[in-house]
Amino acid sequence: MKVPLFRRLSISFFVTVIGSILITSLISNDMIDKRFNEYLSNEHKRKITKVISLVEEIFVQEMDLQSVASYRELARVAILEDLYIEIKNPEGKVFFSSGREHLLHKKMMGHMSRPMMGMGWRKSLGQYMEENYSLTKDGKTTGTLIIGYFGQWNLTERDVGFKDTLNRAFLISITAALIFGLMMSILLSKQLTTPLIKLTGIANEMREGNLTVRADADTNTLEIDQLSKAMNHLAETLQQQEMLRKRLTTDMAHELRTPLTTLKSHMEAFIDGVWEPTEERFADCYEEVERLTKLVGNLQNLAKLEQAALQLNKEPFDLSQEIIKITEVMEPQFRKKNIPIELDLIQELRVLMDRDKIKQILFNLLSNAYKYTHEGGRVEIKLRKEDKGVVLTIKDNGIGISEKDLPYIFERFYRGDVSRSRETGGAGIGLAIVKTLVEAHGGKIKAESTPGMGSTFTITFPQNILSA
Numbered sequence: 269m270k271v272p273l274f275r276r277l278s279i280s281f282f283v284t285v286i287g288s289i290l291i292t293s294l295i296s297n298d299m300i301d302k303r304f305n306e307y308l309s310n311e312h313k314r315k316i317t318k319v320i321s322l323v324e325e326i327f328v329q330e331m332d333l334q335s336v337a338s339y340r341e342l343a344r345v346a347i348l349e350d351l352y353i354e355i356k357n358p359e360g361k362v363f364f365s366s367g368r369e370h371l372l373h374k375k376m377m378g379h380m381s382r383p384m385m386g387m388g389w390r391k392s393l394g395q396y397m398e399e400n401y402s403l404t405k406d407g408k409t410t411g412t413l414i415i416g417y418f419g420q421w422n423l424t425e426r427d428v429g430f431k432d433t434l435n436r437a438f439l440i441s442i443t444a445a446l447i448f449g450l451m452m453s454i455l456l457s458k459q460l461t462t463p464l465i466k467l468t469g470i471a472n473e474m475r476e477g478n479l480t481v482r483a484d485a486d487t488n489t490l491e492i493d494q495l496s497k498a499m500n501h502l503a504e505t506l507q508q509q510e511m512l513r514k515r516l517t518t519d520m521a522h523e524l525r526t527p528l529t530t531l532k533s534h535m536e537a538f539i540d541g542v543w544e545p546t547e548e549r550f551a552d553c554y555e556e557v558e559r560l561t562k563l564v565g566n567l568q569n570l571a572k573l574e575q576a577a578l579q580l581n582k583e584p585f586d587l588s589q590e591i592i593k594i595t596e597v598m599e600p601q602f603r604k605k606n607i608p609i610e611l612d613l614i615q616e617l618r619v620l621m622d623r624d625k626i627k628q629i630l631f632n633l634l635s636n637a638y639k640y641t642h643e644g645g646r647v648e649i650k651l652r653k654e655d656k657g658v659v660l661t662i663k664d665n666g667i668g669i670s671e672k673d674l675p676y677i678f679e680r681f682y683r684g685d686v687s688r689s690r691e692t693g694g695a696g697i698g699l700a701i702v703k704t705l706v707e708a709h710g711g712k713i714k715a716e717s718t719p720g721m722g723s724t725f726t727i728t729f730p731q732n733i734l735s736a
């Protein structure tokens with residue numbers, strides 16, 4: 269089962285908050301408790317010692333516990349310290365007893381004044397306990413001192429109050445921390461999930477075909493912002509692809525329609541007897557069939573080439589020599605249009621590349637330069653070695669490429685308007701092939717152009733194409 273991110277985040281945050289609070293309060297409570305018990309134990313010992321020394325003092329000084337002053341003093345101490353004090357002679361006769369009334373009264377008052385905290389009091393005051401101490405003088409037992417109190421430590425009301433306040437403070441701070449933690453978990457989870465929900469909605473809209481929507485996540489979370497930008501980029505790419513697909517379909521239809529219409533009208537004229545089926549007219553029909561065959565062949569070729577690009581047949585050769593060879597082959601054609609090919613090549617550039625594919629790259633680029641350059645123009649090929657790699661430039665001063673066409677010329681079957689309107693225009697796959705082959709060698713290609721002034725194609729191959 270898929271859990272919504274909001275629930276998952278808020279639960280995780282909240283569990284973390286509860287965990288931290290529990291750990292902190294357990295540790296601090298335990299430490300405070302230990303210190304408090306230590307303090308109580310010391311207090312208790314101090315009280316008992318005080319009573320013992322007082323009794324011994326009175327015993328030594330007055331030898332008579334029946335004296336009123338000592339009786340009062342002991343009774344006062346018993347009430348002050350919440351103790352029961354009793355002194356017996358060795359025979360068991362009670363000399364002195366402070367009485368337990370004040371203790372019982374205190375216990376009762378505790379119940380009454382804190383009905384809600386009754387349990388706490390009973391628990392805090394604890395059971396009644398007594399301790400016996402032998403009173404000795406000159407090595408002889410002179411009596412027994414009995415000290416009674418409630419609870420292990422004989423907690424006073426102040427002690428219990430202190431413990432109570434401490435517990436309450438813990439309870440209040442835990443509750444406040446929990447409420448704060450819950451609020452923060454919800455807030456944080458909302459902050460993270462709201463833009464994601466928005467992005468999902470936009471992605472769904474795109475999926476349904478609306479590629480004009482753009483994500484605006486309005487967030488300061490880096491990753492979500494990046495996701496939003498990536499989605500916009502994706503939408504733009506999809507929009508472009510959609511445009512190219514539409515254009516390809518219309519181009520193809522147009523490309524197919526022209527020869528088919530010619531063929532159809534010729535055939536009709538033959539059938540209707542309007543035209544004599546002369547050799548010349550058959551040749552016209554054959555030419556149209558050729559055009560169709562070439563078109564289908566191009567489609568097939570591109571598919572094959574893209575596959576072949578992945579299987580490079582690398583061999584070491586001199587790239588500048590290879591460029592010279594290709595220009596020599598193409599020179600006669602260029603001469604017809606009176607276009608000189610100027611070379612500016614670094615000498616002896618040994619590379620490890622697929623020779624046939626390099627030939628194909630150069631052939632396609634030079635064919636375009638030839639096609640789109642007027643008579644008497646000029647084409648220049650440059651080969652340089654730079655820090656970033658090997659740079660090959662093919663520059664012409666032909667008709668150039670319009671700003672509108674420039675971003676798409678490397679797309680399959682994309683042809684500039686100029687190319688389409690001209691009979692000489694190709695199928696629009698030459699540059700797509702060049703790009704595939706350049707990238708197969710790890711390189712990059714870019715085109716710059718000023719309409720009417722010419723175009724420059726720059727290929728950058730990485731350093732690793734160089735061979736020793």
Ligand code: ADP
Nearest residue numbers: 636640668677683684687694695696697698699
């Ligand atoms: P095509 O077969 O139409 O030449 P390409 O893929 O080789 O197909 O080129 C795509 C488009 O790029 C061409 O239709 C043309 O508009 C433009 N183009 C390519 N090279 C040049 C160039 N050297 N000068 C002007 N336009 C060019």
